[in-house]
Amino acid sequence: MSPPPVSHGLQALASGPFGPLYRQAKRELQRVVESGRYGPGATLPNESVIAAALGVSIGTVRKAVDELVHEHVLVRRQGKGTYVALHNDDRFLFQFFHVEPRDEFTEAQERPVREYPQVQCMGFVRGRADEAEAAALRIKPGDPVARIANRLSLAGRPVVHDRLAVAAQTFRGLNEKRFLERPSTIYGLYQSDHGITVLRARERARAAAASPETARILGVPVGLPVLEVHRIALTFGDKPVEYRISTINTAMHDYVSILSKQR
Amino acid sequence: MSPPPVSHGLQALASGPFGPLYRQAKRELQRVVESGRYGPGATLPNESVIAAALGVSIGTVRKAVDELVHEHVLVRRQGKGTYVALHNDDRFLFQFFHVEPRDEFTEAQERPVREYPQVQCMGFVRGRADEAEAAALRIKPGDPVARIANRLSLAGRPVVHDRLAVAAQTFRGLNEKRFLERPSTIYGLYQSDHGITVLRARERARAAAASPETARILGVPVGLPVLEVHRIALTFGDKPVEYRISTINTAMHDYVSILSKQR
DNA sequence: TTCGATTTGTTCGTATGTATT
DNA sequence: TAATACATACGAACAAATCGA
Numbered sequence: 067m068s069p070p071p072v073s074h075g076l077q078a079l080a081s082g083p084f085g086p087l088y089r090q091a092k093r094e095l096q097r098v099v100e101s102g103r104y105g106p107g108a109t110l111p112n113e114s115v116i117a118a119a120l121g122v123s124i125g126t127v128r129k130a131v132d133e134l135v136h137e138h139v140l141v142r143r144q145g146k147g148t149y150v151a152l153h154n155d156d157r158f159l160f161q162f163f164h165v166e167p168r169d170e171f172t173e174a175q176e177r178p179v180r181e182y183p184q185v186q187c188m189g190f191v192r193g194r195a196d197e198a199e200a201a202a203l204r205i206k207p208g209d210p211v212a213r214i215a216n217r218l219s220l221a222g223r224p225v226v227h228d229r230l231a232v233a234a235q236t237f238r239g240l241n242e243k244r245f246l247e248r249p250s251t252i253y254g255l256y257q258s259d260h261g262i263t264v265l266r267a268r269e270r271a272r273a274a275a276a277s278p279e280t281a282r283i284l285g286v287p288v289g290l291p292v293l294e295v296h297r298i299a300l301t302f303g304d305k306p307v308e309y310r311i312s313t314i315n316t317a318m319h320d321y322v323s324i325l326s327k328q329r
Numbered sequence: 330m331s332p333p334p335v336s337h338g339l340q341a342l343a344s345g346p347f348g349p350l351y352r353q354a355k356r357e358l359q360r361v362v363e364s365g366r367y368g369p370g371a372t373l374p375n376e377s378v379i380a381a382a383l384g385v386s387i388g389t390v391r392k393a394v395d396e397l398v399h400e401h402v403l404v405r406r407q408g409k410g411t412y413v414a415l416h417n418d419d420r421f422l423f424q425f426f427h428v429e430p431r432d433e434f435t436e437a438q439e440r441p442v443r444e445y446p447q448v449q450c451m452g453f454v455r456g457r458a459d460e461a462e463a464a465a466l467r468i469k470p471g472d473p474v475a476r477i478a479n480r481l482s483l484a485g486r487p488v489v490h491d492r493l494a495v496a497a498q499t500f501r502g503l504n505e506k507r508f509l510e511r512p513s514t515i516y517g518l519y520q521s522d523h524g525i526t527v528l529r530a531r532e533r534a535r536a537a538a539a540s541p542e543t544a545r546i547l548g549v550p551v552g553l554p555v556l557e558v559h560r561i562a563l564t565f566g567d568k569p570v571e572y573r574i575s576t577i578n579t580a581m582h583d584y585v586s587i588l589s590k591q592r
Numbered sequence: 593t594t595c596g597a598t599t600t601g602t603t604c605g606t607a608t609g610t611a612t613t
Numbered sequence: 614t615a616a617t618a619c620a621t622a623c624g625a626a627c628a629a630a631t632c633g634a
Contacts, residue, residue: 086621112599123623128600144600145630162588166533173533173559174464176567201437267588270429270436272579273536273554291536291554296436296583304439316535320559323586325425325530349602375618386604391619407619408611 074111075103076119087122091130094120099139099150100302106257110140110148138265153263154254162253162267162299165218165226168320183218183226185252188283190214190242192234199231202298202309210234214245217283225319227283230310236262253299262307267299271321280313293321337374338366339382350385354393357383362402362413363565369520373403373411401528416526417517425516425530425562428481428489431583441585446481446489448515451546453477453505455497462494465561465572473497477508480546488582490546493573499525516562525570530562534584543576556584 075098079090095116104110113131117124131148134140138158141149153161160180166172167179191213200207211231218226230252232240237260248255256262274294281288293316299308314321338361342353358379367373376394380387394411397403401421404412416424422445429441454476463470474494481489493515495503500523511518519525537557544551556579562571577584 088621114599125624126622129621142600143630145598145632147599164588168533168535170461171464173461173561174467174569198433198436201434204437268436269586269588270431270583271534271556271586272431272583273556273577274579275554291538293534293536293556298436306437314536316537320533320535323532323534325427325532351602377618388605389603392602405619406612408613408617410618 074098074115074119075101076111076116078119078121088126088129088133091116091120091122091126092133095130095134096139096302102261104150105261106150106263107152108150110150112147139263151263153257154250158253159251162264162297164322165220165314165319166322167220168316168318172320181220183220184222186217186219187242187246188215188217188227190245195231195233199309203231203233203306205233205235212237212240220319223318224284225315227280227313228310229312230308232308236260236307256307262301264299264307265301266304267297269295269297271295274313276313276315284313284315286315286317290315290317292316295321337361337378337382338364339374339379341382341384351389351392351396354379354383354385354389355396358393358397359402359565365524367413368524369413369526370415371413373413375410402526414526416520417513421516422514425527425560427585428483428577428582429585430483431579431581435583444483446483447485449480449482450505450509451478451480451490453508458494458496462572466494466496466569468496468498475500475503483582486581487547488578490543490576491573492575493571495571499523499570519570525564527562527570528564529567530560532558532560534558537576539576539578547576547578549578549580553578553580555579558584 076094079087079094084090098104110116111119113124113127117127120127131140131142135142138151141151143149159182163183165183167181172179193211193213194208195203195205195211197207199211200209203211212234213229213231216228217224218228237256240260244259245255253264256264272294273291276284276286276288276290276292278288280292281290286292293314295312295314297310297312298306299310301307339357342350342357347353361367373379374382376387376390380390383390394403394405398405401414404414406412423443426446428446429435429443435442456474456476457471458466458468458474460470462474463472466474473496475497476492476494479491480487481491500519503523507522508518516527519527535557536554539547539549539551539553539555541551543555544553549555556577558575558577560573560575561569562573564570
């Protein structure tokens with residue numbers, strides 16, 4: 067009898083001093099996911115199959131999968147299976163959108179009032195990376211980039227002016243039409259059309275005076291204090307994939323964050 | 330033979346439909362920690378003892394402890410034991426302090442440049458809670474509070490103007506002398522002197538124009554765009570224990586946050 | 593509707609490795 | 614070196630969710 071073909075793409079773990087088995091298993095799982103062998107939403111082999119393929123016990127596989135679930139790379143559903151996480155469902159809609167309306171009593175509230183913004187594209191152009199974009203995206207100055215400007219509205223009022231830049235090489239085939247016709251969020255588009263999963267982001271916020279352009283787009287006076295958030299979105303291996311500057315009119319809204327802990 | 334005295338304070342888990350055993354175990358551990366039976370830094374009984382006391386297997390205890398470790402309630406050290414987390418060591422210094430210097434290239438940097446601020450007390454007064462403080466701290470308007478103002482400096486330059494309010498009833502014995510002579514951070518003082526562990530915080534940031542008072546304290550022009558962060562610090566059970574408004578001069582510094590995931 | 597097959601979730605027990613004192 | 618405590622790994626059994634026959 068010949069061994070069954072390896073349809074799962076998993077490789078048995080090598081022996082040696084590479085740390086705990088469950089971390090090796092985690093790396094191997096991450097490797098096959100990053101390889102695209104299992105795209106977003108795909109079902110992984112069940113745990114026994116993975117365990118057999120890697121040559122470890124099922125408990126070791128579970129521990130590896132546990133960590134990847136916490137990192138939002140995988141999703142488990144009891145009775146169904148383990149999936150590569152899709153980042154276009156409700157659970158992730160607000161992972162990177164933190165603007166909420168403010169009123170007298172919102173501060174003391176436990177639960178945020180979540181409303182997803184209406185996004186209006188204000189420009190889609192191609193260009194060459196400037197110094198800041200190159201540093202943020204870890205590409206060379208002058209490399210081709212796509213720049214997209216958006217206006218985000220909550221309850222019909224413009225609140226955020228977004229300007230983002232991505233490396234054209236990473237987002238081959240991205241064009242204004244596809245961008246405008248995306249069925250879900252921008253990060254959902256990155257995943258479904260370009261196989262790029264945004265896992266986390268670094269953000270730096272500061273106060274600024276509204277520029278003439280931002281003032282026009284948000285309908286506020288030039289010089290009004292606004293919140294400027296610089297974001298670098300990261301995928302596997304903390305590779306930067308998007309550089310975004312969001313200018314927020316905080317007259318009636320806040321930038322909300324929760325520090326530490328979770329679950 | 331009579332059973333040994335319960336010196337650990339743990340109670341056996343009741344049977345019934347109270348969810349998974351490891352969550353019951355987690356709640357029981359959390360209960361004894363909150364009760365003060367084990368203060369900050371105290372060593373918990375070893376895992377076998379806990380398992381026997383709760384009437385579950387050691388693996389179940391480990392799973393419960395795992396979650397409490399992730400939530401920064403407990404700390405494990407291989408070969409030594411399991412401890413109630415101390416929130417005054419380096420690891421927690423920056424859990425709630427997110428202001429960093431900015432330069433041309435900081436955005437693309439992986440690692441933050443962490444400098445702990447020099448804190449200068451600008452006022453310590455007692456008073457009665459106003460509406461906002463009462464709502465934030467979940468006390469009644471008019472209840473006694475302590476209000477403390479601080480100026481935080483980085484590299485010798487004033488950067489943050491902090492105003493915080495706490496319920497006097499929760500922080501009995503807090504006075505200006507003890508506050509000024511605290512050996513570590515403010516949250517370290519809350520823990521060591523008042524048994525209150527700040528586990529997490531909700532923050533809302535917005536842009537504002539510098540008030541005359543803030544302008545004076547930070548040495549900036551009145552009306553300069555500054556970042557205003559409203560924080561409610563929470564302890565066990567998401568109970569609010571401190572309400573703080575931080576006004577940040579973001580001319581040379583940013584408010585930094587990392588979204589989603591890690592470990 | 594019921595049943596059975598599949599898959600993950602929980603719990604137990606045991607053995608061994610590694611760090612600390 | 615020995616004792617202690619947490620860390621890792623394995624395997625087994627049953628529970629709970631899901632889905633289709």
